[in-house]
Amino acid sequence: MTGNDKLEGKKPEEISKDGSFKRQKNRFATPFGTKSGELPVVAGRYRLIWSPACPWAHRSVIVRKVLGLENVISLGTVSPMRPDIPRVDWEFSLDDQGTDPVLGIRYLSEIYISTDHNYSGRPTVPVVVDVTNKQAVNNDYFKLTNYLEREWAPFHKENAPDLYPTHLQTEIDALNDVIFHDINNGVYKCGFAASQDAYELAFDQLFARLDDLEDRLSKQRFLFGDFITDSDVRLYSTLIRFDAAYYSAFKTNRNLIREFKNLGEYVKDLYQTPGFGDTTDLEAIKKHYHLSITIIPNNNEKKILPKGPVLTSLDSPHSRHLISGKQEKFLK
Missing domain, CATH: 1.20.1050.10 (Glutathione S-transferase Yfyf (Class Pi); Chain A, domain 2)
Incomplete structure (x- = not known):
């Protein structure tokens, strides 16, 4: 059974009683760093999964490129078109054979479920995967750019800008x-x-x-x-x-x-x-x-x-009549 099969028909409750949208919390939030229990900062160990459509993932990819981390953290790309299962999955349909060439998975949920067998939320991007064991280690989109800017500084390219002074x-x-x-x-x-x-x-x-x-x-x-x-x-x-x-x-x-x-x-x-x-x-x-x-x-x-949109500007003056230099008789 794939992660996609396991999550079929499920979606987290993200709508409050008043009708407002409440975004689900991130499941994998272990920080990168040098302290005990933190994720080690090691070149070549991690793969960042993103979709070009997703704004949360895009900002991590921007920072990765601006700081010159392309050869330090690999990049996997899912399709902008998610499978016909409401709010469930991202698919590696852009890759040959429809699977990620490093992780060997078709659906992103496979990583989420293999990391946490009880996971029932939406598999989200960005997510950082440890390629040594194919486990999701961080999908904290709010802090991920800061980790790249701060903890990954030893791997920044020469003369990289300081995005987080x-x-x-x-x-x-x-x-x-x-x-x-x-x-x-x-x-x-x-x-x-x-x-x-x-x-x-x-x-x-x-x-x-x-x-x-x-x-x-x-x-x-x-x-x-x-x-x-x-x-x-x-x-x-x-x-x-x-x-x-x-x-x-x-x-x-x-x-x-x-x-x-x-x-x-x-x-x-x-x-x-x-x-x-x-x-x-x-x-x-x-x-x-x-x-x-x-x-x-x-x-x-x-x-x-x-x-x-605000349509009050429809009553504001215009200069279209200058094109012909005259007005039609019915406007007089």
Whole structure:
């Protein structure tokens, strides 16, 4: 029996009584480090599994590339199209023979179940697998980039940027927490809401925070000044998916990111930075959010009415009449 078979028909309860989305907790959270009980930092021992569609996984892959860890931690890629089993699995269908060439598995759940025989949640990416025993050791997407930036520093490439500088770590952590709750997870709170009230609350929080960051970025190039930090990686992973996916699929439709003067230019700036745009697969993102039947909750069975876009601008002046230099008679 594969992990996929074992989890068929099961899905964790992630919707609260008020209709709000509550993301499941990570199962494998042992930190990397040198202390007893921590995961040893050893080149070639681990494989990072990701999907180009997933924002949580994407940010780990961005950091891995920016810091030059490609030859230290191998990378396995699952398809953006999950199998027809609601909210259950990721599949290695992009690889030859439909299996990961290092782990020899077809479904990601096989690793989760073999590591924890009682696991019943969604197998998630990113997940770090110890290739020596094919066991999942860390799927803590919230802290994984910090481990790569800090504990894996001995393996960073020469002149690698400091994405998590010591003197800013407290401030970065505080901003990351806000970005997570209101933006990274905020779009999912909108998309997976099971009540109108829960959706509108998440919608308002999301755009209030985007407005705050729009103002912040009017004064500086990146979130903490003239250099990229871990916070920029986390924000980018959501913003780059916003116009292509969340705006319509998750009903986050007050504004497109490209309609924000500063946020729109900020995304372009990061996209053109090595490690960001070259790890961004917009085709995979669109397939996942618009074609994967496991990502949109039952085709809006809860009948959530989109709150945006704001249409008052339809009454604002325009200059289209200048094209012909005259107006039609019926307009007079």
